[in-house]
Amino acid sequence: MNDQNAPAPGIPRGCPVAHHGAEPTRLYGPEAATDPVGIYERLRKEHGSVAPVLLEGDVPAWLVLGYRDNRRVLDNPRQFSRDARTWRDWREGRIEESSPLVPMLGWRPDCVSQDGEPHRRLRGAVTDGLQAAAARGIRRHATYFANRQIDAFADAGRADLVADYAEHLPMLVLTRVLGLPQAEGRSLVESCAQVLKGGEDAVAHNDRILQILGDLAERKRAEPGPDFTTALLNHEAGLDADEVVSHLRLVLIAAHTTTSNLLARVLQLVLTDTSWLSGLISGQLDISAVVEEVMWNAPPLAVMPGRFAAGDLELGGHRIEEGDLLVLGLAAGNLDPEVRPDAGVSVQGNQSHLAFSSGPHECPGQNIGQAIIEVAVDVLLHRLPGLRLAVPPEELSSTASTWESRLDSLPVEFTV
Numbered sequence: 001m002n003d004q005n006a007p008a009p010g011i012p013r014g015c016p017v018a019h020h021g022a023e024p025t026r027l028y029g030p031e032a033a034t035d036p037v038g039i040y041e042r043l044r045k046e047h048g049s050v051a052p053v054l055l056e057g058d059v060p061a062w063l064v065l066g067y068r069d070n071r072r073v074l075d076n077p078r079q080f081s082r083d084a085r086t087w088r089d090w091r092e093g094r095i096e097e098s099s100p101l102v103p104m105l106g107w108r109p110d111c112v113s114q115d116g117e118p119h120r121r122l123r124g125a126v127t128d129g130l131q132a133a134a135a136r137g138i139r140r141h142a143t144y145f146a147n148r149q150i151d152a153f154a155d156a157g158r159a160d161l162v163a164d165y166a167e168h169l170p171m172l173v174l175t176r177v178l179g180l181p182q183a184e185g186r187s188l189v190e191s192c193a194q195v196l197k198g199g200e201d202a203v204a205h206n207d208r209i210l211q212i213l214g215d216l217a218e219r220k221r222a223e224p225g226p227d228f229t230t231a232l233l234n235h236e237a238g239l240d241a242d243e244v245v246s247h248l249r250l251v252l253i254a255a256h257t258t259t260s261n262l263l264a265r266v267l268q269l270v271l272t273d274t275s276w277l278s279g280l281i282s283g284q285l286d287i288s289a290v291v292e293e294v295m296w297n298a299p300p301l302a303v304m305p306g307r308f309a310a311g312d313l314e315l316g317g318h319r320i321e322e323g324d325l326l327v328l329g330l331a332a333g334n335l336d337p338e339v340r341p342d343a344g345v346s347v348q349g350n351q352s353h354l355a356f357s358s359g360p361h362e363c364p365g366q367n368i369g370q371a372i373i374e375v376a377v378d379v380l381l382h383r384l385p386g387l388r389l390a391v392p393p394e395e396l397s398s399t400a401s402t403w404e405s406r407l408d409s410l411p412v413e414f415t416v
Contacts, residue, residue: 024052024060027303027327027402028198036302036400040065040332049336050316053327055402056100056198059089061325062318063303067336067354069316070328073307075359077115080307080326082361084113087308088323100202103195104305104403105325110246112361119360121237126247127364129231133177136226138368142375145172150383154416158390161410162264165380167193170259173372174252179220179227184212192256197401206249213248217241251365257404259369261300263376264407266290270377271412272393280381287374295334296347299355302331303403330354331405386415 025043026032032039040063043051049066064070073080084107089095095102107113111122149169153159167189175185191205216229224230228251232244239247269290270277276293279285309324320326333354335343347353356363363369381387390411397408 024054026054026058027063028054028056032402033400036405037331037335040329040335044332047318048316050318050320052318055327057096059095059099059101059325061306061327062315062320063327063329063332064316065329065332065336066316067333067339070330070333070354071358072315073326073328074354074357074361077119077360079310079313081115081310082112082119082307083107083115084306084308086310086323087306087325088321089325091323098203100198100200101305103202103206104198108246108249109240109243110250112250115360122239122243122247123360123364125232125235125237125239126251128235129228130251130365130368132231133228134368134371138173138177138371139375141173141176142169142372143379145169146376146379147383148172150380154383157416158411158413161267161380161412162407163409165376166260166264166267166410168260169376170263170369170372171256174255177228177255177368178213178216178248178252179225179229180212180216184216188212188252189256192253195253196257196403198403209249209252210245213252214241214245217244217248254363255365255369258300258363259372261404261406262291262294262369263373264410265294265298265300266373266377267380268396268407268410269294271387271389271410272396280377287377288370290377291370291373292351292353293346295353295355296340296350297334297343298405299330299334299353301355301403302329302400302405304328304330304357305403327402328354328357330357384412384414386413388413 044065049069051063053063171185171189191209194205220229307326309320311322356366390413398405
């Protein structure tokens with residue numbers, strides 16, 4: 001018998017989205033991979049600033065679309081916890097350990113999985129370690145590796161600035177920051193990408209990352225060095241072995257995937273809009289202005305995992321129940337017509353975007369990522385005269401996962 005009140009396939013009765021009278025939309029699959037912005041806008045029209053969605057495995061969640069609602073969730077950890085142990089579907093056994101959501105949403109002993117004093121203790125160690133790493137020459141490392149990457153294709157007159165440049169440069173800089181061998185850094189690029197992409201291989205790639213970083217921590221205990229790993233091991237906060245490896249993983253994945261994605265988008269904007277390119281070459285524009293524009297219009301993390309309702313409450317006109325999962329629509333929030341009625345107008349000078357998150361969990365390494373991008377663009381423009389797109393701008397394509405939308409390629413030509 002057809003039960004019109006039955007939940008969507010894959011949603012157990014009693015799950016948050018199943019009984020709110022709204023048909024949830026999948027944030028994965030073919031449509032989500034090709035037109036995530038279209039999905040966000042449709043959801044905004046149908047549900048307002050918060051919408052019911054399904055994540056991989058048809059796991060129910062709320063997608064926060066509104067700018068102000070995103071800020072409310074991000075800035076209020078007492079109402080919206082980062083601790084996945086409060087996630088009802090997890091507590092009640094509906095999330096398998098093999099789920100591709102676990103590497104992104106599952107609890108682990110790092111600062112982003114906790115609130116309050118445990119969060120402050122761990123974040124302090126991360127912030128101190130990153131500040132020390134930055135003081136030892138991020139721009140110098142970025143300059144060195146940018147030139148090394150360009151050397152590999154400079155004589156060809158052609159390149160793909162995604163595969164040949166943006167995908168690898170941030171990871172190479174991170175090998176110096178973390179104290180990893182360069183060869184291991186190059187091999188980790190694919191694993192980081194697969195964790196964000198999801199799918200059946202996400203957990204295996206996450207395990208591979210943890211194994212490599214666990215080995216790194218053991219080496220640094222025996223042979224300390226001037227790197228982030230050693231800084232964590234020796235910090236006064238007294239991190240245990242699991243906490244050290246979890247934070248190495250956090251910095252590796254977050255810093256690499258977001259910086260490589262952002263770098264590709266910055267280069268895309270520069271090469272598809274001649275006013276930006278000419279402004280940079282003439283010195284009338286600073287690269288930070290281009291980065292800011294991209295942060296608003298195409299943030300490197302389109303959807304941020306995740307927050308968990310600490311109690312029953314109202315958000316965006318919807319009843320959110322204790323233990324419900326919320327995911328933060330950073331890209332949708334940045335394009336919220338209530339704060340940007342004309343999204344086509346430049347936002348230069350306005351740094352209130354959501355790209356780095358907000359509140360107590362705001363990204364602590366944003367200055368490092370920005371430094372890598374500024375150096376990468378500057379070196380590229382100086383090394384490759386006559387740099388231009390090799391295809392019409394409309395032929396550039398992107399592929400999205402639940403969490404991000406990445407540029408597939410950026411073919412260019414230049415004078416040899």
